[in-house]
Amino acid sequence: MRERALELGARTLIMGVLNVTPDSFSDGGEFFSPERAVERALEIEAEGADLLDIGGESTRPGAKSVSVEEECRRVLPVLERLRDLLHIPISVDTTKYEVARAALEMGAAMINDVSGLRRDERLADLAAEFGAALVIMHSRGTPETMQQLPPSPDILREIADHFAWALARAQAHGVAVEQLVLDPGLGFGKTFADNLLILNRLGIFADFGRPLLVGPSRKSFIGHITAKAPRERIFGTAAAVVAAIFRGAHIVRVHDVREMRDVVRVADAILQAGGPLPFLGLAG
Numbered sequence: 607m608r609e610r611a612l613e614l615g616a617r618t619l620i621m622g623v624l625n626v627t628p629d630s631f632s633d634g635g636e637f638f639s640p641e642r643a644v645e646r647a648l649e650i651e652a653e654g655a656d657l658l659d660i661g662g663e664s665t666r667p668g669a670k671s672v673s674v675e676e677e678c679r680r681v682l683p684v685l686e687r688l689r690d691l692l693h694i695p696i697s698v699d700t701t702k703y704e705v706a707r708a709a710l711e712m713g714a715a716m717i718n719d720v721s722g723l724r725r726d727e728r729l730a731d732l733a734a735e736f737g738a739a740l741v742i743m744h745s746r747g748t749p750e751t752m753q754q755l756p757p758s759p760d761i762l763r764e765i766a767d768h769f770a771w772a773l774a775r776a777q778a779h780g781v782a783v784e785q786l787v788l789d790p791g792l793g794f795g796k797t798f799a800d801n802l803l804i805l806n807r808l809g810i811f812a813d814f815g816r817p818l819l820v821g822p823s824r825k826s827f828i829g830h831i832t833a834k835a836p837r838e839r840i841f842g843t844a845a846a847v848v849a850a851i852f853r854g855a856h857i858v859r860v861h862d863v864r865e866m867r868d869v870v871r872v873a874d875a876i877l878q879a880g881g882p883l884p885f886l887g888l889a890g
């Protein structure tokens with residue numbers, strides 16, 4: 607990631623979420639002013655996050671796309687202020703070339719592309735140019751359309767095919783394999799059963815040899831099980847985070863950093879007891 611490196615595998619890394627949006631599904635409006643956003647970013651770091659993921663466009667099902675200008679207007683002032691204040695690396699959650707470029711110019715070290723290069727392959731050019739990390743997430747359709755799609759006949763195969771395609775495309779654009787991270791995209795056009803299956807079979811994606819990022823935080827599959835509103839899904843999120851870690855996640859993307867820090871530490875300590883699993887490897 608530019609002049610830094612993230613050590614993966616020794617412990618699970620935490621990516622703290624900061625949504626500078628009026629309409630995100632669980633924290634929309636809460637950090638919409640630059641002052642509140644900067645405050646929360648510093649809190650996320652103090653709570654123990656290893657990375658900050660800042661986004662200016664909601665990807666919740668049905669969300670309308672915002673313009674480049676609006677997304678920049680939301681994110682850039684916050685990045686500018688954080689530049690000299692924050693020590694952890696910053697990831698920008700965007701699918702737009704112009705937003706990603708501006709964020710990288712302001713020091714962001716990672717592009718988190720929820721379209722997994724399907725919206726604009728030039729995001730890979732940017733990752734190559736700046737030496738930034740690039741998260742390739744799998745999504746079905748766009749946030750506006752994803753819940754109307756028919757279910758996938760084989761979601762794990764669909765995700766794996768997308769990973770193979772996007773890894774090849776990114777490298778064709780000059781991105782080194784060490785810059786690439788994979789994310790199966792929980793909630794993005796997936797059914798309730800798909801989300802559970804992805805978590806339980808996460809280990810199969812270890813075959814790509816790339817770090818796995820997983821974002822279960824407060825998502826609706828947790829609400830379906832617990833009948834809780836998004837902000838009340840902390841324990842449900844904790845269970846999903848532990849499951850992801852036991853199935854080989856390297857990075858977890860969460861809103862509740864303070865709580866998940868303990869969850870991750872305990873899960874890591876248990877997982878490391880007795881060394882790597884003899885037959886299955888850590889990804890099991």
Ligand code: HH2
Pocket residue numbers: 623625627629630631632661663664665666699718719720741743789791792819820821822859
């Ligand atoms: N989930 C969301 C947004 N970005 N990026 C990655 N890599 N993985 C995810 O699972 C992921 C993501 C959705 O969560 P949130 O940012 O809280 O909501 P919203 O999109 O409504 O702002």
